[in-house]
Amino acid sequence: MPGRPWFPTGVTGAEGRDPAVRSAxxxxxxxxxxxGLYGVSFGALSVVAGVSVPQTMALSLLLFSGGSxxxxxxxxxxxxxxxxxVATSTLLGVRNALYGAVVAPLLGVRGWRRLAAxxxxxxxxxAVAVGQREPAATRAGFWVTGAGVFVxxxxxxxxxxxxxxxxxxxxxxxLDAAAGAAFLAxxxxxxxxxxxxxxxxxxxxxxxxxxPVVPAGVPVLxxxxxxxVAGLVATPRAGAGTGAAA
Amino acid sequence: xxxxxLWATVLVASLLSLALKLAGHLIxxxxxxxxxxxxxxxxxxxxxxxxxxxxxxFADGQALVVDARVPALAVAAIxxxxxxxxxxxxxLAAATAAGLRALGWG
Numbered sequence: 001m002p003g004r005p006w007f008p009t010g011v012t013g014a015e016g017r018d019p020a021v022r023s024a025x026x027x028x029x030x031x032x033x034x035x036g037l038y039g040v041s042f043g044a045l046s047v048v049a050g051v052s053v054p055q056t057m058a059l060s061l062l063l064f065s066g067g068s069x070x071x072x073x074x075x076x077x078x079x080x081x082x083x084x085x086v087a088t089s090t091l092l093g094v095r096n097a098l099y100g101a102v103v104a105p106l107l108g109v110r111g112w113r114r115l116a117a118x119x120x121x122x123x124x125x126x127a128v129a130v131g132q133r134e135p136a137a138t139r140a141g142f143w144v145t146g147a148g149v150f151v152x153x154x155x156x157x158x159x160x161x162x163x164x165x166x167x168x169x170x171x172x173x174x175l176d177a178a179a180g181a182a183f184l185a186x187x188x189x190x191x192x193x194x195x196x197x198x199x200x201x202x203x204x205x206x207x208x209x210x211x212p213v214v215p216a217g218v219p220v221l222x223x224x225x226x227x228x229v230a231g232l233v234a235t236p237r238a239g240a241g242t243g244a245a246a
Numbered sequence: 247x248x249x250x251x252l253w254a255t256v257l258v259a260s261l262l263s264l265a266l267k268l269a270g271h272l273i274x275x276x277x278x279x280x281x282x283x284x285x286x287x288x289x290x291x292x293x294x295x296x297x298x299x300x301x302x303x304f305a306d307g308q309a310l311v312v313d314a315r316v317p318a319l320a321v322a323a324i325x326x327x328x329x330x331x332x333x334x335x336x337x338l339a340a341a342t343a344a345g346l347r348a349l350g351w352g
Contacts, residue, residue, distance in 0.1 A: 100270020174343030181339030231286025
């Protein structure tokens with residue numbers, strides 16, 4: 001029977017028959033499996049960095065943002081200060097605030113559900129949610145992806161942490177190289193834009209120049225400072241205003 | 247870091263992570279919707295991740311060194327260019343470094 005249902009979808013379960021919702025759920029599940037799997041590498045690298053298994057699980061359960069988690073253990077592994085570790089992790093988490101502002105009006109939730117939605121607001125859940133065309137599919141995509149990643153990411157973090165504990169010398173297994181590869185994989189899809197490439201080159205130069213002269217953790221923060229300046233001063237397009245001679 | 251300091255680091259970072267996420271959900275959308283804020287946030291993410299790649303690959307304490315991690319990163323970049331999934335990229339990099347070290351280099 002054609003036409004819209006008179007009842008609100010999402011309350012009755014009618015959205016289960018909506019092909020757009022089913023498609024969003026399928027996307028969410030596949031993203032959750034792919035993302036959850038690399039929780040193994042986080043878990044292993046974390047214990048190798050000197051973070052205990054319970055602390056590693058606390059990061060995946062409570063901090064729950066892949067980039068920030070890898071960054072925090074990276075600073076710890078390099079012997080950086082707690083302040084540098086927290087600052088690097090938190091700066092990487094700033095984008096989650098932007099994601100929250102994007103998805104909040106699409107989800108329209110209050111109370112404890114809003115807290116749950118906030119905790120599950122990460123790259124993957126936001127990407128699947130905003131990729132949908134229908135409101136019901138957007139909601140389904142967000143929740144399936146967010147909850148799916150949360151469950152699998154934590155399960156595989158535990159697996160990796162227990163395995164990493166049993167590995168012995170991490171360098172013999174190439175786990176130090178795996179950390180660099182993990183960061184490269186996280187940044188790779190963000191390097192398409194010209195401006196991002198310029199900032200990436202500046203970040204390489206600043207980091208390499210500072211590593212020999214400042215404590216661990218500081219070069220990464222200096223690279224972030226360069227990006228903040230670049231983002232604030234760069235003009236979005238040429239030709240605007242009166243500064244033709246400048 | 248001592249165990250206590252590390253726990254404090256983990257918990258403070260977790261609290262700040264949730265605070266940022268929650269702030270995004272609670273504050274009016276137009277506050278964060280300016281182009282300048284979005285652009286800066288994107289660039290900070292790129293700079294931090296790239297900087298971490300450099301530290302993880304070339305730093306040995308405060309020294310810059312070239313060892314088995316460098317070819318491993320090159321293999322990772324090739325795998326990414328060929329659109330390999332994350333876990334494959336990481337495993338190939340680890341296997342490259344482990345293999346080179348087993349052969350006695352880096």
